[in-house]
Ligand SMILES: C[S@@+](CC[C@H](N)C(=O)[O-])C[C@H]1O[C@@H](n2cnc3c(N)ncnc32)[C@H](O)[C@@H]1O
Ligand SMILES: Nc1nc2[nH]cc(C(=O)O)c2c(=O)[nH]1
Ligand code: SF4
């Protein structure tokens with residue numbers, strides 16, 4: 001018998017999309033465990049490890065508050081049951097991480113669409129993006145990472161939106177170089193997101209968005225203190 005698809009999950013919670021084009025959309029967040037990319041400023045470093053010593057039950061993960069390296073393994077059916085048990089109301093699912101595209105997300109996206117959800121994925125674009133065609137794809141491109149990780153050309157071409165965290169001029173130059181590839185029609189939306197709400201990063205993002213007619217993405221959930 002074929003093993004059913006299994007996903008490793010750091011947390012599941014219901015909130016409001018705080019970033020990018022879908023800001024404001026009530027969503028169920030599914031944060032997949034594992035990321036080897038290593039961004040110095042990553043705000044979810046607790047999701048990086050896939051060490052089995054941190055594997056616990058879904059009940060334990062759901063009972064935790066705050067950031068934890070603990071994760072649980074789940075089938076799609078168990079995940080849908082968990083949504084029901086928690087009586088989630090949101091109609092949009094955000095698959096994030098960690099790096100969700102370390103996983104083949106197609107069976108999960110399909111099951112979610114069949115249940116009537118819309119689906120978004122947040123990815124660094126460093127892995128092949130295995131999602132269904134209806135899925136909204138946000139690529140937050142990572143360039144020249146230690147360990148050789150970098151955004152793939154096919155990820156830029158699949159992106160519905162590109163959301164680039166910025167703090168320095170070099171981040172703007174990186175993005176300009178990447179957008180040379182972005183020949184798809186319609187072109188992806190382009191957002192700058194200040195790193196860690198820093199004042200200087202925000203000023204740089206505002207100035208550059210105006211000059212280049214790009215959009216500003218603030219991590220609005222952090223400003224209002226929600227998850
Ligand atoms: C935590 S990542 C998870 C998904 C995927 N690994 C990625 O990088 O897109 C979700 C989003 O948060 C952004 N992000 C992470 N840390 C940030 C920070 N300190 N300030 C601003 N954005 C950040 C990422 O670039 C990405 O757009
Ligand atoms: N409210 C809220 N919106 C988000 N958009 C992307 C997030 C992420 O961590 O991927 C995130 C998150 O963690 N919380
Ligand atoms: S790719 Fe995403 S999860 Fe991984 S380190 Fe970078 S921001 Fe964090």
Ligand SMILES: [Mg+2]
Pocket residue numbers: 043044
């Ligand atoms: Mg976040």
